[in-house]
Amino acid sequence: MRQTFDETTDRSFGSKHVPLIRQAMARHGLDGFLVPHEDEHQNEYLPAANDRLAWATGFTGSAGAAVILKDKAAVFVDGRYTLQVRDQVDVGLFEIRDLVEGGVPAYLESAAPRGARIGYDPRLHSPDALGHLKAAAARAGAELQPVSPNPVDEAWGAARPPQPTAPVVPHPLEYAGEDSAGKRARVGQALAGGADAAVLTAPASIAWLFNIRGGDVIRSPLPLAQAVLNRDGTARLFLDPAKVTPDLPAWLGNQVRLETPDDLPQALAELKGKRVVVDPAQSSAWYFEALQSAGAEVVRAEDPCALPRACKNEVEIQGARNAHARDGAAVTRFLHWLATEGQVNPPDEITAVKTLEGFREATGALKDLSFDTIAGAAGNGAIVHYRPTERLNKRAEKGSLLLVDSGAQYLDGTTDITRTVAIGEPTEEMRERFTLVLKGNLALARIRFPAGTTGSAIDALARAPLWAYGLDYDHGTGHGVGSYLGVHEGPQRISKAPNTVSLRPGMILSNEPGYYKEGAYGIRIENLQVVTPPLDVPGGERPMLGFETLTLAPIDRRLIAPKLLTDEERGQLDAYHARVLKVVGPQVEPEVRAWLEQACAPV
Structure with a gap:
């Protein structure tokens, strides 16, 4: 499957489908129905047959929910999707609510009529989440009622796509x-x-x-x-x-x-x-x-x-290295394109996404993207997890930044990389903020830590340079990544949120600090790195784990303010770029190699 931009949903879905859902509700004697994003397998990404939330509302994000009552309805999304939901959903029919702050339980408590019977499909809700929903409904004097068949599935009827039967x-x-x-x-x-x-x-x-x-x-x-x-x-x-x-x-x-x-x-x-x-x-x-x-x-x-x-074996780790070397060449060709043609004729977001995918396709090994590519030009880059559509597509402009977060699925590994590139001449503020993000990325890449350390214990390393300037970012610093599996994999993570799972050898995580100036630009630098086995530190008293960086692609030197880097950070960045040149250079064409030599020159 490949990236598509002609959306399969639109704002009219609600007006067309909600009446059908309400008719099915009435046949079951229900006053409302809960429509989660999750399917029977609690997937993040859904097959078309299970994307009930998209069919009911038009919203296609990877997290959300809806509540459909007899006379009102609401859609719930988190901060990643505030722009997308208003682009896709009929706001005259659905109230837009925050998924995190209060969420569905708070809405049920305030909006469910006393005595109402609100249906749910027990195959689509976790037991703990269902407990919170039942308690909220009870406080409103309403009752949650399991129902089968699902009213959304009934309303969808013959138009519903068949369940997928891809060969195993x-x-x-x-x-x-x-x-x-x-x-x-x-x-x-x-x-x-x-x-x-x-x-x-x-x-x-x-x-x-x-x-x-x-x-x-x-x-x-x-x-x-x-x-x-x-x-x-x-x-x-x-x-x-x-x-x-x-x-x-x-x-x-x-x-x-x-x-x-x-x-x-x-x-x-x-x-x-x-x-x-x-x-x-x-x-x-x-x-x-x-x-x-x-x-x-x-x-x-x-x-x-x-x-x-989560704890990859040596074969999987070597596969990840091979996948990232291959993917790094594709991304490098894309960065060369941005540095040459893209500077003369700045691309729009969709063109950038399609061009990058074309370079990955050319490897001959691409099985799929690992997620829908995020390409945010100028102010769109400040919207975390923004995804371009035909309606939202924006062209990059001189003096702006283009943030591209993308990944690929190969038989030997899964990749996820973010690079932020200057289009034209960046401002001094852009260079400063980019370098602060880079300092955080470098700190998290070189840290040594003892066994038993969790991701939450080292998260501050990536934020400290930004904190010193009164800045921060509102997403996690690192998520786990699978081996030709999901690009988001638990139980490990690096974030402010407490986490009891210690980092262990073989775990692959992202390292992705960022900075986002609303309406202006976004910056994120993301590499994947694998936890290395414990090693003795000279003069130390206990073995220490660390990270090996897997991702191989140059970081835009035009956005770096060298005066903000320490000698240690300069040496670390130069060593990384030397490794990129050594591994990626032999894979690319002579003109790309010549550009890469300049892109990887010492700071």
Whole structure:
């Protein structure tokens, strides 16, 4: 799947679809219905058949919700999507509300009529989130009611796209680095609380555990499936038969029982009397209710695959290095284009996105983008996670900045990189703010830290240069990244928010401090880096972990104010650029190589 800009939704969706949803609500005797963004697998990116929020409202962001009542409706988004939601949604029909500040519970408490029956689909809500929603409705004197079939699905009817049936294929050991039997054995033995089994619903965990990949979810090579992993390493995998390729059964082996999703309810019933791990953050309330009804003892614990999946093995790490070297050449060709043609005839955002994708396509190895490319010219760059559309598309101008955040999916790794480029001559303020962001990026790249350190403990390193000038940014500094899986992967992260998961060797995280001046420009510098094994520090008393930077592409030297860099920072930046030139230089054409030599010259 590739980037598209002709939106499949528009402002008229609400006026066309909400009446149909209300008719379905009436047939169920409901006064309202909750429409989350999440699907049955709690995916960030959704197959078209499961993007109920987009069909109901027109909003296509990766986080949000809606509440549709008899006589009013509201859409909820976070700060990333304040511009996009007003571009896509009929604000005369939907009230726009903040997803974080109060969110859906606060709206229910204030807007739900006393005595109202508000429906929800238990397959689409986590048990904890559902508990908050029920409590809020109760405070309003209303009641949440599980309903099946889903009124949105009923209203959508025959026009709803079919569920995806992309082939599920083996992910070879040359990329995975460990066979599925070994993974299943060690994860099964480590189940929380000595549990007998675990129910897995996260597509990324299923893909990792069984060494398989699919294509059901845009931007991630994921198969939609469920699994039950037993303590002895045997498993049951529930997969639509239409996805099963001829060599898949043999790949899975005789310890994995391949079944259909229709077999899942009976499989859960057969867990009667067993202790079963289920992750309340990854699995919907439906699973908890089904297991409890069957007489199983539910153990609420984190997905047992999450931490092992996050700690990449040596084969996956080398694959990441290879993917970033290849991707770095594509990004470098794009940066050369911006530095030459793009300076003479500044591109619009969509042209920049398509051009960058063309360079990645030319590698011959691109499987997909890892997310929809963010390209923000001038003031649009100050909108974190802005995504250009035909209606919002802006042309870069002389004296402005262009922020491009992009990534790719390759068989050997997933990439995510942000570069901010000057179009024309930047101002001194732009250089100052860019250099402060760069200083934070460099600090987080060179830090040494002891085992047990969390991402929240080192987040301030990336912010300290900005803080010294009274500046900051309002997003996290780093997220986990998968190995030819999701570009956003837990449980590790680097942010102000407290996090109990320590950073461990093999974890891949982003390093992306930024600065955003509303209405003017945005700056972000993002590299991916992998946590290295503990090493002895000369004269030290305990081994220290660190980071190896994976991303390889030049940083715009025209935006650097050298006087703000220390000698250590200059040496670190020069060493990074020398490495970029060494790895990327031999891959690119002579004219790009000549430009790269200048772009990577010592500061």
